[in-house]
Amino acid sequence: MERAQIHRVSVADQVASVLRQRILTGELRPGTPLQEVPLSASLGVSRNTMREATRILSLEGLLKRSIHRGVAVSQLSLKDVQEIYHLRRMLEIPAVLAAKANQSDVLPEMQNALEGYERAVGDCDWGRAVSFDLQFHSLLIRFHRNRRLESFYQRVIGELRMGMVLVDRGHDDPGGLIPVHRKMYQLLAAGKLKPCAAVLAQHLDDSESRLSRVMNGQMSQRNTQLETLT
Amino acid sequence: MERAQIHRVSVADQVASVLRQRILTGELRPGTPLQEVPLSASLGVSRNTMREATRILSLEGLLKRSIHRGVAVSQLSLKDVQEIYHLRRMLEIPAVLAAKANQSDVLPEMQNALEGYERAVGDCDWGRAVSFDLQFHSLLIRFHRNRRLESFYQRVIGELRMGMVLVDRGHDDPGGLIPVHRKMYQLLAAGKLKPCAAVLAQHLDDSESRLSRVMNGQMSQRNTQLETLT
DNA sequence: AGAATTCAATTGTTCAACACTTGACATTGT
């Protein structure tokens, strides 16, 4: 057991991490209600600790709390997706334009994310691919050199990811986005910021419309299911 | 007792609100340690509830949590101020530029904040003046039409406010900023967005340098005090 | 059927206890 790292954070934080993981990987799907007693028992912690963990995640936006009605995994609406992509455009594009040559410590990490992305696509591991994709974009925000903005963006990306794992199956063309990311990286490394921003803008537009389309399909599908039930 | 409103939120949330108020008004100064037992006793709640409240506020950035060492009111560094003003420039200026004529529901609220600001200055109520000042700027963000951004900005402004109440006494020229805000409002109402953005940019520069200067003074003052003690 | 009423399940909150960590103080050995 590595105590040096694990015992540095409280149990509540660890529980929050576990649940965050389960939500972000899609193991806990949006809308899933979380009951305190069974969950805390299954993780071997007390109810109070579990409450602190859910408090953390609800403030992060991953869980939604209704008083006396418990918590449930948050569910992204189309409006949420719209809002998040609005944010992405607002923050990622200026980030690229703000990229200076001397801030080169980000580039290796981006290359790393890019390679991980390609490997994941090669392994047909769609969940991991989404992770690396979003990590790549999160790294863009680093060019702003602003910790508060980074942590905020991390949360936003987390919410978006929760929505993306929903539509993992039957997603069209998992590896089709590799060239776009590779091109962005190359333009960035070459200091061609404006062309890079243009590619990024187009990519974000495409990405949003694709996700919106899929979610719309799922929604109408869900609606017809409901109609069938009634 | 007003049950209709109070009983809608949990006790933990109410406690968090009380503490938030105390921090933002400067009643609890930065650096102040908060002990669970006395605090929870004084508010008539249990330790667990108090812990949930401090959890909330630490995730909002108002409290800082050190494991096994308790929580304390966060303390802004000069670097934090720099970072926050970077964010303000990044978000407020594009917000002004994004202000469309049809989004006029924000203007009345801005006028309201403006008038409150002027009244507070007239009453020499510096704390209230800061509130209205920051509320005015928060309203600018509404032009982005993005809930996530608004709530994020609210938190950032909260942190900044915590730093500003620190320097309330002996602040130079409390009412000197009225004309600037009034001018921004007028330009905004007239649809002259670029001039408004220019005024705003200048105002932010001034505001940052003023705050930095005062904080620097307080810091060296505190240091000399410490040196005197040793 | 529809409204009112019980009722069980679940969350919200409290309380008391104990384990663990920390920082300060006291002790020891040199």
Add this chain to the structure above:
DNA sequence: ACAATGTCAAGTGTTGAACAATTGAATTCT
């Protein structure tokens, strides 16, 4: 003197059990 070590009290982290409050659904009544 002084540094390393040991002790200790105070405070946080965590637990488990209890009770109050609320909700949603089943049940009863008209």
